[in-house]
Amino acid sequence: MHPAFSVIFFTTLTGAGYGLLGLLGAGVVFRFVPDHAGFGMYGVVTALVLISSGLLFSTFHLGRPERAWRAFSQWRSSWLSREGVFAILTFFPLMLFAYEWVVMERQGLIQNIAGIVTTVFCLATVFTTAMIYASLKTIAAWNNQWVAPVYISFALMSGATICVALLAWSGHYQVWTTGFACMAIIGAGLLKIKYWSHIDNTPLTGSTESATGLGRFGKVQLLQSPHTQQNYLMQEMGYEVARRHSAKLRRLVVNLGFITPLVLLALSFTEIPVLRLASVTIAVTVMLFGILIERWLFFAEAKHTVMLYY
């Protein structure tokens, strides 16, 4: 599949944004992150910037972005529509949660309920994003049970790492959050490795024989293409560049996405302020870069059944 930059940035940024927001919601309730209002403002604003820029990127993928509002209507059947609905619905509990926490600076039942509902909606949004891809039977690399856990774990991993950086910069660094971020990185890494081994060991469904129905007569191979130049189908579904370099790129994802941030987060446990700020900042930057490569591979490695005709 063609790795469109709009979709790569959309899933990476909204994933990080909803991951951070989901962590803040339940995190404050369960005392996982500090309930300091100043930090709350940094956290909520950062998450909103990530989410809105991600959603903005998603509209660049549309041929008719001015009609994007129509995408909220078909939630009964379409995961893309559900994604849009949840992305927006999340803002309602979030507004109440942020109002209670940041503006009124009060902890209580309302804030707790709003926080937990925000977290549930954030996770639901990331889940629906993953299901846009996981529901497509035409693409074996996406149509499996690992896609949704990977998307959710990546959202939590990047959200938690950004949360650690915000805590460090706002002077509320705490060991618990960093510990959670490290666990999230390890979890996401293991899930991604499981995903790769799954797609490497799952044969493609279908063949040129089944696509043409001519398998009963023998081995089928293309003799003449219907057109001399590449068409939309081949450009969109027939992307092959990354497959040739996938082993190298996967190592890059492991190093940039998981190992380097893990080492840097471990460094942040030291009490030296400069070292701590530097390590958490670089951890976020390197990790986001790693996730962008991971998303690029997610598309580029995926094979579509239509290419069986070519």
Add this chain to the structure above:
Amino acid sequence: MTCLPASTGKKLGLVIDLDTCVGCHACATSCKAWNSSGNSAPPTDTDPYGADPSGVWFNRVHAYEVENEQGESITVHFPRSCLHCDDAPCVTVCPTGASYKREEDGIVLVNPDTCIGCKLCSWACPYGAREYDQTDGVMKKCTLCVDKIYNKDLPEHDRVPACVAACPTGARSFGDLADPDSGVAKLVASRQGYDLMPEQDCKPVNKYLPPRKGKKDKPAALSPQVTDIENAILRWLDKTLSR
């Protein structure tokens, strides 16, 4: 609404005979011509006469070589277009409702006025039936010539899809595949018409008829030819007299 109808009254579709298709692309070009006006018009082209032409086509004619274990091979011309599936995944993924399957006759259509061009339907279709029109920013596909088959201004025999009307060998038939007494349904029954990619569970309405078993006649032996005459005059004479 992008939920699929529980059942459609008719199942209008095509039956494509791979035995008689000669791969002339008349279906593809006549489709392009008819659809230059009408429902999803026009299927635009970019750089049509230049070095890198590209464009939207609802019909693509492939040719395959099929080789059996004895090393004998046949050439099969294979027109590929929308199969108007009963369980059309391209419809259910549509976030806007622009994609829909008609309850009355099962035709799968895109409303070009509400499509946002997200391309997800083209990802969901296993057959590559949908093509994105980058000029209009919306998705386009075969309409089964919905603006032709019901057109009362046309004489009745012309109320068939343009590809069917254009096919010089009669390799394309149009009709109601839900009606067991229709010509197309009988054709499918008598020639063992089949579904493409049944493993995708899309329940395509269009059916393909397999090539018939060929005759086992040996080709006639070629008459011997004199190719290496050394004498230049004799060579010229031979060439001239051979004309």
